[in-house]
Amino acid sequence: MYPSFYDANEIALSEVTDVVYEKIAENNINVINISASETDSDIANINKRVIVFNPNFDTTFSVPFRLAHEMSHVLYGSRSKTYTFSPLSKSTEEIEANLNGIQILADIFFGDYYSATQRWEHRYRFIELFDLQPITHLVERCL
Numbered sequence: 048m049y050p051s052f053y054d055a056n057e058i059a060l061s062e063v064t065d066v067v068y069e070k071i072a073e074n075n076i077n078v079i080n081i082s083a084s085e086t087d088s089d090i091a092n093i094n095k096r097v098i099v100f101n102p103n104f105d106t107t108f109s110v111p112f113r114l115a116h117e118m119s120h121v122l123y124g125s126r127s128k129t130y131t132f133s134p135l136s137k138s139t140e141e142i143e144a145n146l147n148g149i150q151i152l153a154d155i156f157f158g159d160y161y162s163a164t165q166r167w168e169h170r171y172r173f174i175e176l177f178d179l180q181p182i183t184h185l186v187e188r189c190l
């Protein structure tokens with residue numbers, strides 16, 4: 048029996064999330080889960096190489112994208128800075144973290160198996176799976 052499309056998506060999401068966590072660990076970054084209020088966004092502290100993840104945070108973006116976005120701040124952001132999750136901000140640093148976060152997810156999701164043309168053809172499945180609709184234009188810059 049074939050899994051339904053919904054099940055296939057759930058499996059893909061959970062597998063990609065696992066790989067994101069592995070990459071975070073490989074880069075010596077710690078993730079701390081703190082259940083705070085729904086208005087408290089995720090935070091990246093670059094000096095401490097810590098991502099503070101709030102599972103209660105009210106956002107439409109997927110968990111793996113939130114993690115990949117914060118990981119990008121730690122890897123590429125300016126030292127001594129602390130970032131709060133604000134992917135719709137127009138600041139250069141937020142756009143960079145979005146682009147790098149999308150690239151991390153795309154490289155995991157598509158792997159070497161998909162050509163650039165195939166990545167482009169499957170972009171809407173990618174956008175839907177990771178809830179990236181508000182930043183579709185950035186996904187289209189990456190793929």
Ligand SMILES: [Zn+2]
Binds near residue numbers: 131132141
């Ligand atoms: Zn950010």
